[in-house]
Amino acid sequence: MTADVDTIARNALQWAEEHLGSTDYTTRCLAFVEDAVERANNIEIFGGDYASESARLYGAAGSSDPPPLGAFVFFRSVGVIQGVRRDWGHVGLSMGDGRIIHAWDRVRIDDLSSLPALTPAAGWDALSATGWTPLSRVLDGSRPASWATDAAAAAVEQQRHVLAGHREAATSGPTEMIDP
Numbered sequence: 001m002t003a004d005v006d007t008i009a010r011n012a013l014q015w016a017e018e019h020l021g022s023t024d025y026t027t028r029c030l031a032f033v034e035d036a037v038e039r040a041n042n043i044e045i046f047g048g049d050y051a052s053e054s055a056r057l058y059g060a061a062g063s064s065d066p067p068p069l070g071a072f073v074f075f076r077s078v079g080v081i082q083g084v085r086r087d088w089g090h091v092g093l094s095m096g097d098g099r100i101i102h103a104w105d106r107v108r109i110d111d112l113s114s115l116p117a118l119t120p121a122a123g124w125d126a127l128s129a130t131g132w133t134p135l136s137r138v139l140d141g142s143r144p145a146s147w148a149t150d151a152a153a154a155a156v157e158q159q160r161h162v163l164a165g166h167r168e169a170a171t172s173g174p175t176e177m178i179d180p
Contacts, residue, residue: 003041005070005134005135005136005139006069006070008037008040008041008043008070008135008139009069009070009096009135010069010070011040011041012033012036012037012040012041012070012093012135013036013069013070013093013095013101014040015035015036015039015040016032016033016036016093016101016107017101019032019036019107020101020107020108020109021106021107021108022103022106022107023105023106023107024107025103025107026103026104026105026106027081028103029051029090029091029092029102029103029104030047030048030050030051030054030089030091031103032102032103032107033072033091033092033093033102033103034047036093036101037070037093037135037138037139038145038147039147042144042145042146042147043139043142043143043144043145044142044143044144044145045138045139045141045142046141046142047138050088050089051074051075051077051088051089051090051091052074052076052077052086052087052088052089052130053089054072054074054089054091055072055074055089055091055130055131055133058072058133058137058138059133059137060072060074060130060131060132060133061131061132061133062129062130062131063131063132066094066096066098066112067094067096067100067112067132067134068094068096068134068135069094069095069096069135070093070094070096070134070135071093071094071132071133071134071135072091072092072093072094072132072133072135072138073091073092073093073094073100073102073112073131073132074089074090074091074129074130074131074132074133075089075090075091075115075116075127075128075129075130076089076090076125076127076128076129076130077089077090077120077124077125077127078124078125079120079121079123079124079125080123080124089130090102090104090115090127092110092115094112094132095109098111098112098113099111099112100112100115104118105121115127115129116128116129
């Protein structure tokens with residue numbers, strides 16, 4: 001990787017801020033932060049299919065230290081998407097000053113401490129902090145990439161594919177899948 005982590009973080013935050021107010025990423029918070037990092041820097045990163053899975057894969061942990069610039073900040077977020085109830089998680093990108101930019105009802109900036117007070121969608125539990133992981137960890141294994149597709153359209157298609165797999169698993173197992 002030729003760019004340093006701070007440059008990648010600043011590019012990602014600039015891309016994310018250009019999408020403030022957009023509703024294109026509603027229920028696709030992980031796609032939003034991944035697109036911010038990937039598309040602003042022409043790289044591909046490799047996390048999970050949804051935010052709580054990425055939190056586990058990246059080893060996100062609670063800390064009394066504020067998350068640094070570009071860190072992925074994770075929350076527990078339990079609710080139903082297309083008939084599947086589980087901890088899908090929620091994630092935002094740290095702005096390095098106690099605020100995160102994230103996709104909620106729209107792309108927005110919030111103080112980190114205020115996220116548990118956000119009104120969740122009907123049938124969803126309130127957010128609770130899981131922890132954060134530094135951008136350097138997220139970048140492990142990243143590789144150069146170019147992106148020809150529209151970011152929001154690609155996020156919709158990716159979510160459709162992931163949810164199809166979860167619906168298939170739900171019909172052969174328990175109806176409620178809540179991760180611990």
